[in-house]
Amino acid sequence: MEKKIKVVQMGLGPIGNQATRYLAEKAGIEIVGAVDVDPDKVGQDVGVLAGIDEIGVTVAASIEQALNGKNADCVLLTTASSLEKIYDQLVKLLHYGVNIVSSCEELSYPWLTNTKMAMDIDELAKKHNVSVLSTGINPGFLMDFLPVAMSGVCRSISKVTVERIQDATFRRVPFQKKIGAGLTVAEFHEKVKAGSLRHVGLTESLHMIASRLGWKLDKTDDTISPIIATKLVQTDAMIVETGNVLGVEQIGVGIVAGKEVIRLSFRAAIGEPDVRDRIIIEGSPQIDTCIKDGVNGDVATCAILINAIPVVVKAGSGLRTMVDIEPISYFA
Amino acid sequence: MEKKIKVVQMGLGPIGNQATRYLAEKAGIEIVGAVDVDPDKVGQDVGVLAGIDEIGVTVAASIEQALNGKNADCVLLTTASSLEKIYDQLVKLLHYGVNIVSSCEELSYPWLTNTKMAMDIDELAKKHNVSVLSTGINPGFLMDFLPVAMSGVCRSISKVTVERIQDATFRRVPFQKKIGAGLTVAEFHEKVKAGSLRHVGLTESLHMIASRLGWKLDKTDDTISPIIATKLVQTDAMIVETGNVLGVEQIGVGIVAGKEVIRLSFRAAIGEPDVRDRIIIEGSPQIDTCIKDGVNGDVATCAILINAIPVVVKAGSGLRTMVDIEPISYFA
Numbered sequence: 253m254e255k256k257i258k259v260v261q262m263g264l265g266p267i268g269n270q271a272t273r274y275l276a277e278k279a280g281i282e283i284v285g286a287v288d289v290d291p292d293k294v295g296q297d298v299g300v301l302a303g304i305d306e307i308g309v310t311v312a313a314s315i316e317q318a319l320n321g322k323n324a325d326c327v328l329l330t331t332a333s334s335l336e337k338i339y340d341q342l343v344k345l346l347h348y349g350v351n352i353v354s355s356c357e358e359l360s361y362p363w364l365t366n367t368k369m370a371m372d373i374d375e376l377a378k379k380h381n382v383s384v385l386s387t388g389i390n391p392g393f394l395m396d397f398l399p400v401a402m403s404g405v406c407r408s409i410s411k412v413t414v415e416r417i418q419d420a421t422f423r424r425v426p427f428q429k430k431i432g433a434g435l436t437v438a439e440f441h442e443k444v445k446a447g448s449l450r451h452v453g454l455t456e457s458l459h460m461i462a463s464r465l466g467w468k469l470d471k472t473d474d475t476i477s478p479i480i481a482t483k484l485v486q487t488d489a490m491i492v493e494t495g496n497v498l499g500v501e502q503i504g505v506g507i508v509a510g511k512e513v514i515r516l517s518f519r520a521a522i523g524e525p526d527v528r529d530r531i532i533i534e535g536s537p538q539i540d541t542c543i544k545d546g547v548n549g550d551v552a553t554c555a556i557l558i559n560a561i562p563v564v565v566k567a568g569s570g571l572r573t574m575v576d577i578e579p580i581s582y583f584a
Numbered sequence: 585m586e587k588k589i590k591v592v593q594m595g596l597g598p599i600g601n602q603a604t605r606y607l608a609e610k611a612g613i614e615i616v617g618a619v620d621v622d623p624d625k626v627g628q629d630v631g632v633l634a635g636i637d638e639i640g641v642t643v644a645a646s647i648e649q650a651l652n653g654k655n656a657d658c659v660l661l662t663t664a665s666s667l668e669k670i671y672d673q674l675v676k677l678l679h680y681g682v683n684i685v686s687s688c689e690e691l692s693y694p695w696l697t698n699t700k701m702a703m704d705i706d707e708l709a710k711k712h713n714v715s716v717l718s719t720g721i722n723p724g725f726l727m728d729f730l731p732v733a734m735s736g737v738c739r740s741i742s743k744v745t746v747e748r749i750q751d752a753t754f755r756r757v758p759f760q761k762k763i764g765a766g767l768t769v770a771e772f773h774e775k776v777k778a779g780s781l782r783h784v785g786l787t788e789s790l791h792m793i794a795s796r797l798g799w800k801l802d803k804t805d806d807t808i809s810p811i812i813a814t815k816l817v818q819t820d821a822m823i824v825e826t827g828n829v830l831g832v833e834q835i836g837v838g839i840v841a842g843k844e845v846i847r848l849s850f851r852a853a854i855g856e857p858d859v860r861d862r863i864i865i866e867g868s869p870q871i872d873t874c875i876k877d878g879v880n881g882d883v884a885t886c887a888i889l890i891n892a893i894p895v896v897v898k899a900g901s902g903l904r905t906m907v908d909i910e911p912i913s914y915f916a
Contacts (some may be wrong), residue, residue, distance in 0.1 A: 274739055277739075277740075280798075289729045317638070341760075389737060393737055395737065396913070398733070400911055400915065401729075401730070401733055401911040401912075403891075403913045403914035404725065404888050404891050404892075404911065404912035404913050404914060405721060405725055405879055405883075405884035405887055405888050405891075406883075406884070406885075406887055406891075406914045407606055407609075407883050407886070407887040407890075407914075408609075408914075409914050409916075416686075464911075464913040464914075464915070465913065465914055465915065465916060466612075466915045466916035467916060505667045521719060535914075536883055536887075537879060537880035537883045537884055537887075538877075538880075539875065539879065540875065540876040540877070541874070541876075542873070542874050542876065543871065543872065543873045544872040544873075544874065545870075545872070547737055547869060547871065548869035548870075551737075551739050551868055551869045552737035552738070552869055554739070555736075555737055555738055555739040555868075555869075556736050556737050558739075559735075559736050559737075560736075565686075568900070572805075574909055574911075575911060575913070577910060578907075578908055578910065579732055579733040579736065579796075579907060579911060580733075580736035580910060581732045581733065581735045581736050581796040581797065581907070582735035582736060582738045582740075582741050582796075582797055583796070583797065583798045584741075584797060584798035584799060
C-alpha cells in the first residue's frame with residue numbers, strides 16, 4: 253500500500269469545511285492537522301466542524317500548534333483571496349518544509365501582478381525543496397489552464413476567447429448577493445468602487461495564457477458592469493425590480509499592439525440564458541469547445557484543490573502555476 | 585533573445601514533411617538535421633522536399649550522419665506506429681543524448697502493453713538525462729490527455745466516455761481508403777484480420793486514463809466494425825454501393841469489476857452525421873464537453889508534435905507521457 257499523504261487544512265470558512273469533507277473521502281489522504289484563527293472553531297474536531305463524522309483532529313489556533321511534530325506533506329490553504337493577506341502565512345508554512353495548495357486567486361499567477369512576492373515565495377519554496385500552487389475553477393482551470401491545454405493542437409492562434417455564463421436563480425443566496433442581484437444600479441457601482449463586488453483572477457488568467465502562448469501583453473483591462481432587469485424578476489429569495497440589478501458581467505481583455513488577443517467574459521445573473529462554459533480559439537485549426545451547462549463551481553473549486561495535492565507533493569520545487577505543472581486529475 | 589532549440593527531423597513521409605513545414609515557421613526552432621532511409625530523399629534539401637523554401641539542411645541516410653557534430657536538442661521522430669519498429673531507432677538516438685518527440689502511437693503509453701521496452705527506454709533516457717514523449721491528437725490528446733485534465737474538477741467519477749465522430753466525405757482519398765470506405769464487408773473484415781485497417785492507440789489511451797484516475801483495469805477491449813451504406817452514396821472520389829462500407833467504428837472499452845468505466849468511440853465514415861469530439865464524465869460534477877465539428881486531425885496531429893518540443897526539452901528525464909508532463913501549448 254502506498255503511503256498516505258499527510259495534509260493540514262488551514263482556513264475553515266465555507267471552502268475549508270467543504271475541503272475537509274472532500275479530503276476525508278480520499279483513501280490516499282490523511283488529515284493530520286487543522287488551523288483557524290476563529291476562537292469559536294479552535295478546539296473543535298475538524299470533521300464535526302465540517303458536518304461529518306469525528307476525524308480525531310482538533311482545530312488549532314496557530315500554524316505552530318497545527319504543524320509541530322506532524323510531518324505534514326502538504327497544507328491546503330483556504331484563508332483569503334488576497335496575496336498580501338496570505339503572504340505571512342505562506343512564509344511561516346514554508347519554513348516547515350511543507351508543500352502548499354492554495355485557493356488564493358491572486359497567487360494563481362502573481363509573476364506580473366506582484367513580482368516581488370512571487371519571487372520571494374519561489375525562492376523560499378526552492379530553499380525548502382517544496383512547491384506551492386494556487387488553483388481553483390476560475391482562476392486555475394476554465395479561463396487559463398484549459399484554453400492553454402487546448403492550444404496545444406494549434407498551428408497558429410490569433411485570439412483566445414473564454415465565456416463563463418451562469419444562471420444564479422438556483423444558486424445559494426450568498427452567491428446571488430455576491431454578484432449584486434437585487435441591488436440598485438447606484439448600489440452596484442458603489443460596491444464595485446469599494447472593491448466588494450469583484451471576481452478576483454481575470455488578470456491572473458490573462459497573464460497565465462499569455463505566458464504560455466509567448467504573447468507579451470501591452471495592456472490588460474478588467475471591467476465590471478451590472479446586468480439590469482428589463483422586467484420584474486422574482487426568485488425564492490428576492491424580488492428584482494425593473495431597472496435594478498440581476499447580476500454581473502466582468503470582462504478581462506489582453507491587448508497586443510492595439511489588438512484584442514484574449515477576451516475572458518464572466519456573466520452571472522438571475523435568469524441568465526445560454527448557461528455554458530465556452531472556449532474559442534481562432535486559429536488553425538479553429539477550436540470551439542462548449543461545456544454544457546458549465547462546470548458546477550460549488551463542487552469543482554474544492555475538488556480541484558484536493559486533486560492538486562498529489563501532483564504538488566511530487567512536483568519540482570518552487571512557485572508553480574497551473575500551466576507549468578503536470579495536469580491535475582481526479583484520483584480514486 | 586532566447587537560444588533556438590535545435591531539432592532534427594527523422595522520417596520524411598507525409599507527416600514528417602508536414603512537420604518540417606510547421607517547424608520552419610517557428611522562430612524559436614532551428615532545423616539542424618534530417619534523416620530518412622529512402623534513397624530518393626537522401627541528399628535533397630529538407631525544405632524543398634517538404635514543398636517550402638530551401639532550408640540549407642540536406643536529408644541524411646543515417647542517424648549518425650544527421651546527428652554527428654550537430655548538438656541537437658531534440659529529434660522529431662515520425663517513422664512508424666509500431667514501438668517494435670522504432671525501438672532500435674530510439675536506442676541509437678538516446679545514445680546521442682537528445683530529447684525525443686515521437687508520433688509513434690504505441691509509445692504514447694507503453695507501460696502496460698510493452699513493459700520491457702518502456703522500462704528500457706525510460707532507463708536509457710534517464711541515463712542520458714533526456715526525455716522521450718510520444719504524442720498526437722489521438723492517442724495523445726483527445727481520448728486521454730483531455731479527459732484526464734477535465735477530470736481534475738471532479739469530486740467523484742463513475743465513467744469516462746469519449747466520442748470522436750468524423751465525416752470522411754471531404755477528407756483526402758487516402759484517409760477514405762484507410763477507413764475502409766468503398767470496400768465490401770468481406771474485404772473490410774479481411775483487412776481488419778490482416779491488421780491493415782486499424783486505428784492504433786485506443787488501448788494506450790485506456791491505460792493512460794486509468795493510470796491517472798487510479799483505476800486498475802481488469803480488462804480492455806478494442807473492437808472494429810464496418811459502418812454500412814443503407815443507400816448508394818457517391819463522393820468525388822468513389823461510389824459506395826448499398827451494403828458496402830462507408831467507414832469504420834472502433835471502440836475501446838476499459839472494465840473494472842465487470843463494469844465498463846471507460847468507453848472510447850471512434851467513428852469515421854463518408855456521410856457520417858453529428859460530427860464532433862465529445863467528452864462525457866459521469867460523476868460529480870457531470871462534465872459534458874463538446875468540440876464543435878471536432879478537432880481537425882490533419883493540422884492538429886502535426887501541430888501538437890511541434891508544440892511538444894519546448895516542453896520535452898525542459899522536462900525531467902525519462903519516458904514521459906501526456907498525462908505526466910506539463911501541458912503542451914501553442915507557442916508563437
